[in-house]
Each structure stands twice: as C-alpha cells, then as structure tokens.
Amino acid sequence: xxxxxxxxxxxxxxxxxxxxxxxxxxxxxxxxxxxxxxxxxxxxxxxxxxxxxxxxxxxxxxxxxxxxxxxxxxxxxxxxxxxxxxxxxxxxxxxxxxxxxxxxxxxxxxxxxxxxxxxxxxxxxxxxxxxxxxxxxxxxxxxxxxxxxxxxxxxxxxxxxxxxxxxxxxxxxxxxxxxxxxxxxxxxxxxxxxxxxxxxxxxxxxxxxxxxxxxxxxxxxxxxxxxxxxxxxxxxxxxxxxxxxxxxxxxxxxxxxxxxxxxxxxxxxxxxxxxxxxxxxxxxxxxxxxxxxxxxxxxxxxxxxxx
Amino acid sequence: xxxxxxxxxxxxxxxxxxxxxxxxxxxxxxxxxxxxxxxxxxxxxxxxxxxxxxxxxxxxxxxxxxxxxxxxxxxxxxxxxxxxxxxxxxxxxxxxxxxxxxxxxxxxxxxxxxxxxxxxxxxxxxxxxxxxxxxxxxxxxxxxxxxxxxxxxxxxxxxxxxxxxxxxxxxxxxxxxxxxxxxxxxxxxxxxxxxxxxxxxxxxxxxxxxxxxxxxxxxxxxxxxxxxxxxxxxxxxxxxxxxxxxxxxxxxxxxxxxxxxxxxxxxxxxxxx
Numbered sequence: 001x002x003x004x005x006x007x008x009x010x011x012x013x014x015x016x017x018x019x020x021x022x023x024x025x026x027x028x029x030x031x032x033x034x035x036x037x038x039x040x041x042x043x044x045x046x047x048x049x050x051x052x053x054x055x056x057x058x059x060x061x062x063x064x065x066x067x068x069x070x071x072x073x074x075x076x077x078x079x080x081x082x083x084x085x086x087x088x089x090x091x092x093x094x095x096x097x098x099x100x101x102x103x104x105x106x107x108x109x110x111x112x113x114x115x116x117x118x119x120x121x122x123x124x125x126x127x128x129x130x131x132x133x134x135x136x137x138x139x140x141x142x143x144x145x146x147x148x149x150x151x152x153x154x155x156x157x158x159x160x161x162x163x164x165x166x167x168x169x170x171x172x173x174x175x176x177x178x179x180x181x182x183x184x185x186x187x188x189x190x191x192x193x194x195x196x197x198x199x200x201x202x203x204x205x206x207x208x209x210x211x212x213x214x215x216x217x218x219x220x221x222x223x224x225x226x227x228x229x230x231x232x233x234x235x236x237x238x239x240x241x242x243x244x245x246x247x248x249x250x251x252x253x254x255x256x257x258x259x260x261x262x263x264x265x266x267x268x269x270x271x272x273x274x275x276x277x278x279x280x281x282x283x284x285x286x287x288x289x290x291x292x293x294x295x296x297x298x299x300x301x302x303x304x305x306x307x
Numbered sequence: 308x309x310x311x312x313x314x315x316x317x318x319x320x321x322x323x324x325x326x327x328x329x330x331x332x333x334x335x336x337x338x339x340x341x342x343x344x345x346x347x348x349x350x351x352x353x354x355x356x357x358x359x360x361x362x363x364x365x366x367x368x369x370x371x372x373x374x375x376x377x378x379x380x381x382x383x384x385x386x387x388x389x390x391x392x393x394x395x396x397x398x399x400x401x402x403x404x405x406x407x408x409x410x411x412x413x414x415x416x417x418x419x420x421x422x423x424x425x426x427x428x429x430x431x432x433x434x435x436x437x438x439x440x441x442x443x444x445x446x447x448x449x450x451x452x453x454x455x456x457x458x459x460x461x462x463x464x465x466x467x468x469x470x471x472x473x474x475x476x477x478x479x480x481x482x483x484x485x486x487x488x489x490x491x492x493x494x495x496x497x498x499x500x501x502x503x504x505x506x507x508x509x510x511x512x513x514x515x516x517x518x519x520x521x522x523x524x525x526x527x528x529x530x531x532x533x534x535x536x537x538x539x540x541x542x543x544x545x546x547x548x549x550x551x552x553x554x555x556x557x558x559x560x561x562x563x564x565x566x567x568x569x570x571x572x573x574x575x576x577x578x579x580x
Contacts, residue, residue: 020400020470021400021401021402022400022470022473022474022477022486023400023473023477023483023486023487023491024477024483024486025396025397025400025401025483026401027401027402027403027404029397029483030397030400030401030403031397031403033393033394033396033397034393034394034397034398034403036389036390036393036394037390037391037393037394037454037458038394040386040390040447040450040451040454041413041416041451041454041455043447043451044429044447044448044450044451044452045416045420045425045451045452045455046416046420047428047432048420048425048428048429048432049416049419049420049424049425049428051428051431051432052424052425052427052428055427055428055431060431109326112322112326113326116319116322116323120323124323127327128323128326128327128330131327131330131331131334132330134334134560135330135334137508137559137560137563138337138556138559138560139511139512139529139530139555139556139559140512140514140530141512141514141529141530141531141533141534141555142337142533142552142555142556145533145548145552146333146334146336146337146552147333149336149340149545149548149549150332150333150336155545157332157333157336161332184329184330184333238418241418245421245422245423245424246423247422247423247514247515248514251514251534264423265423268423268424268426268427269423269426272426272427272430273430273519278427278431281427282427282428285423285424285425285426285427285428288423288424289419289420289424289425292418292419292420292421292424293415293419295418296415296418296419297415299418300411300414300415
C-alpha cells in the first residue's frame with residue numbers, strides 16, 4: 001500500500017498490443033482469470049479511494065474504539081482545511097521535503113553518481129553502486145532506526161564526527177534530518193534510471209564535444225541534457241510522488257517537535273488516529289489523492305509522448 | 308597534466324570519497340552495533356560481544372514478530388503472484404472488451420491510491436469488517452495494494468513469451484489447461500519468481516498497514532515491533548534494536564542477491580519504494 005510502484009520508467013506504457021488467444025482461453029474464461037485480482041483491487045484500492053470522498057463530507061469521529069454514527073456536513077471539512085494553520089504548515093513542510101530530498105537530493109546525487117560511475121573502474125563502480133542500492137533495499141523501518149541512531153544526541157555518530165557534542169539533530173533540525181534521510185534512502189532509483197538513460201547518449205557526440213574543447217559543464221548542458229530531458233522529467237515526477245506520500249517521517253520524528261516536521265501524510269495520521277477526526281482527515285486525504293492524480297496523469301502523458 | 312587538470316582530478320576523488328562515506332557510515336552502524344558492547348557512543352572500534360544477540364533472542368516478542376512478518380509476507384507474495392499471473396495472462400493474450408481502458412486505469416491506480424492517502428477508509432473498512440488485529444487482514448490489504456503494479460510487471464514478461472510455443476503445443480493437440488501448465492508456466496517462471504520476491508520485499512518493509520490495523524503486540528510484524536522497542540521505556544533499547552535491525556534486513560538482502568544472480572536484476576519502477 002505505502003509502496004505503490006509505478007511502471008518501468010524510461011519505457012513506454014504498453015497499453016496497446018496484439019492479443020492472440022493461442023491457448024484458446026476465450027473471453028469468458030479470461031474474465032474469470034481477471035476476477036480475483038480485480039475483486040481485491042476493487043475492495044482495497046478503488047473502494048477506499050471512493051469512500052474517502054464520502055467520509056470527507058461527514059463529521060465522522062472516533063471516540064475510544066467506538067465510532068459515532070456520522071452525519072453529512074457538506075464541504076465544512078474543506079473550508080476548515082482552508083483556515084487550518086497546521087494544515088498549511090504540513091503542506092509547506094511536504095513541499096520542502098519533496099524539493100529538498102527528491103528534486104534536489106536524490107535527483108542530483110543520483111545523476112552525479114550515474115555520470116561519474118560511468119567510466120569508473122568496475123571494482124569501484126560495483127562497490128559504490130552496491131552501497132547505494134543496499135540503502136534502497138533495506139526495510140524502511142530499519143533505515144529509519146539507522147538514522148535515529150546516527151543523529152542521536154548522546155550516542156550518535158554524527159556528533160562524534162563533527163565534534164558537536166550534545167546537538168539533538170532530530171529535535172533541533174528535524175526537516176534537515178528528514179531530507180538527509182530520504183536522500184540517502186532513495187538515491188538508488190535515480191542513479192539506476194540515469195545510468196540507463198546515459199547509455200542512450202551517442203558516444204560520438206561526447207567525443208566531438210571533447211574535441212572542440214567543451215568544458216564538462218558545457219558538455220552536460222548541450223550534449224547530455226537534451227538526450228535525457230524526458231528521463232529527468234519522469235524521474236522527478238515519480239520520486240516527488242513517492243516522497244510526498246512517504247510515511248516514514250513518522251518513524252523518525254512523529255511530526256514533532258511542535259509540528260516542525262509534520263508532513264501531510266503524518267498530519268493525516270495524527271488528525272485521524274490521534275485526534276479521532278476521521279471526517280476531517282479524509283478531506284485532507286482526498287486533497288492528497290487529487291494531487292497524486294494530477295502528477296500521475298502528467299507522468300502518463302509524458303510516457304505516451306515518448307513512445 | 309596541467310595544474311588545473313590535477314586540481315580537478317583531486318576534487319573529483321574527494322567528491323567520490325565524500326559520497327561513498329555518506330552512504331557507508333550509517334551502514335557501518337548496522338554492521339557493528341549488533342556486536343558492540345556499547346552501541347552508539349560515536350565512532351569507535353566496537354567492543355565485540357554477543358550479549359546483544361542473546362538479549363534479542365530472549366526478547367519475548369522479537370523472534371515472534373519475525374514469524375508474524377513471515378506469515379503476512381508469504382501470504383501476500385503468494386496471493387499477489389497467483390492473481391497477477393492469471394490476470395496478466397488474460398490481459399496479454401485475450402482481447403477482452405475495454406482491455407486498454409482497464410490497463411490504463413490500473414496504471415493510474417498503482418500510483419495514485421497510496422497507503423497514506425487511503426489510510427482512513429481502510430482503517431474504517433477493516434474495523435467494520437472485524438478485521439482489526441488480524442494478520443490475514445493485513446495480508447489482504449497489502450495484496451490489493453501491490454496487485455496493479457504486479458500485473459503490469461508480469462504482463463511485460465508474458466508479452467515477451469513467444470506465442471509460437473503455445474501454437475506448436477496447440478498443433479499437437481494440447482488442451483488449454485495443458486498449454487498453460489506445461490508451456491506458459493515454465494517459460495514465465497523468471498517473471499513469476501521476480502514478482503514473488505518483489506511482493507515479499509515490499510510487504511516485508513511495509514510499516515503503515517500493520518501499524519494501522521494490528522493492535523496486540525504478539526501479532527505485530529517486525530516492521531512495527533521495531534518501533535515499540537523505543538516506546539517501552541521512553542528511550543531506545545540499544546541492545547535489541549541493532550541486532551533486530553540486522554536480522555530483519557537479512558531476508559530482504561538475501562532475496563535481492565538471489566534474484567540478481569539467477570535472473571539478473573531488472574529495476575522495475577521500484578522493486579521497493
């Protein structure tokens with residue numbers, strides 16, 4: 001659920017394709033083959049998405065374990081969101097989180113690694129890529145604890161490296177910590193994507209750029225970038241989508257201290273299950289769904305154009 | 308070798324070292340802290356001990372939660388693979404009315420409806436179905452969430468299976484069932500194995516769904532139990548967390564290496580995200 005992987009980037013979505021029923025399945029049996037998957041998807045993805053809309057216009061509350069029967073309040077939850085300083089705070093923090101860790105952090109580090117490792121010695125390349133991939137493969141709760149330990153005030157490695165004894169990084173600079181954490185964890189995806197994208201840049205063009213004495217930066221801008229522009233866009237959209245929906249800030253800071261790291265997903269959780277305001281949090285969830293939909297449509301459109 | 312060139316080279320290597328350190332230093336924690344008498348306390352050569360391992364094995368819920376994780380993730384992975392295999396074969400080979408629209412819809416769904424955006428309705432739904440505190444319920448929710456992407460990845464594999472194999476089986480008079488079982492299934496095995504591992508790894512690391520749906524500590528999977536090690540006394544239990552983190556990571560890393568060596572690792576839009 002939290003892990004909604006998108007289709008293979010850099011490849012066109014193969015929505016159309018020849019269908020040739022050699023095995024003689026027939027439409028009726030094919031529908032039977034589809035039924036279990038569609039049933040589960042319907043029950044646990046489509047239905048919840050639609051139900052969010054309904055709960056979002058009610059005053060559904062959770063008191064204790066028992067839910068009080070809700071009544072419809074129209075758009076009250078949405079007008080509440082407009083004036084909710086904590087929601088505005090969560091939106092701003094999410095934008096900051098996406099900008100810092102996905103658009104700048106993962107993107108730039110991922111590209112830099114793909115670019116430099118391209119001609120590195122195989123042993124160096126394997127080691128560096130292996131490390132970065134391992135960061136991506138480890139379970140997110142483990143990675144969260146690894147960074148909690150790293151940032152710790154009394155026993156943390158960071159204070160020991162920097163000689164800043166007694167700095168409680170997660171309390172003093174929570175957003176910086178989250179951005180570093182997410183950059184570390186997610187860079188592998190951008191690195192792999194850019195590695196394969198760079199293979200599409202014709203070596204002859206790089207060679208001639210070198211012959212005319214272009215600087216590294218000029219080569220990147222005028223030769224490499226035009227070739228990988230589509231990849232940069234798809235990558236940015238995908239990792240932004242994942243980062244904006246990421247729940248792991250909760251593991252590091254629970255949104256604290258004093259809402260300083262409460263991104264939208266954490267805010268939704270805190271409002272719904274700590275505050276019991278299911279109606280209001282559903283309204284916010286619906287806004288997040290709409291934002292996701294817009295980004296996903298943009299992404300699909302890009303894939304289409306490239307195919 | 309102009310001086311500028313030398314400076315650039317040096318700068319380049321410094322940068323590479325910095326990036327490598329950035330990725331390596333936190334990783335050293337997971338390698339050394341489990342066997343260190345005083346984990347944390349900055350950079351130091353570990354004071355080797357196996358005490359932490361013993362404490363973790365003795366912990367009343369630690370190993371139990373691994374079994375819970377295993378139960379949930381095996382159920383999820385098998386269900387995802389079985390249902391996605393059936394669906395992707397049907398979608399790949401049979402011209403079902405509205406097929407393209409269905410595929411497009413699935414593609415959208417797989418990225419739009421995330422756990423965080425749907426946590427409230429899922430919680431309410433499972434509450435009303437009486438599936439709160441049920442490991443099976445967690446597996447169901449995870450299966451639903453992983454299926455759209457799984458169908459896509461598998462459909463790519465199935466599309467690549469040559470139809471001529473099925474045709475020749477047909478010529479020799481094989482029935483539909485025989486063709487599926489004896490021709491399609493063996494050829495699609497690498498795809499099925501990939502999906503099985505992909506679904507397992509994804510559900511193994513999933514924190515939100517079990518965190519929302521499971522109340523009692525003896526039913527919690529490892530991803531959630533790790534969190535309770537801190538909450539018990541207010542501060543982190545540093546003798547259990549490192550060992551547990553290491554143990555909890557091993558299956559995922561081993562599976563990744565296995566897929567990588569046997570089938571070659573294809574970076575499917577997020578084998579894990």
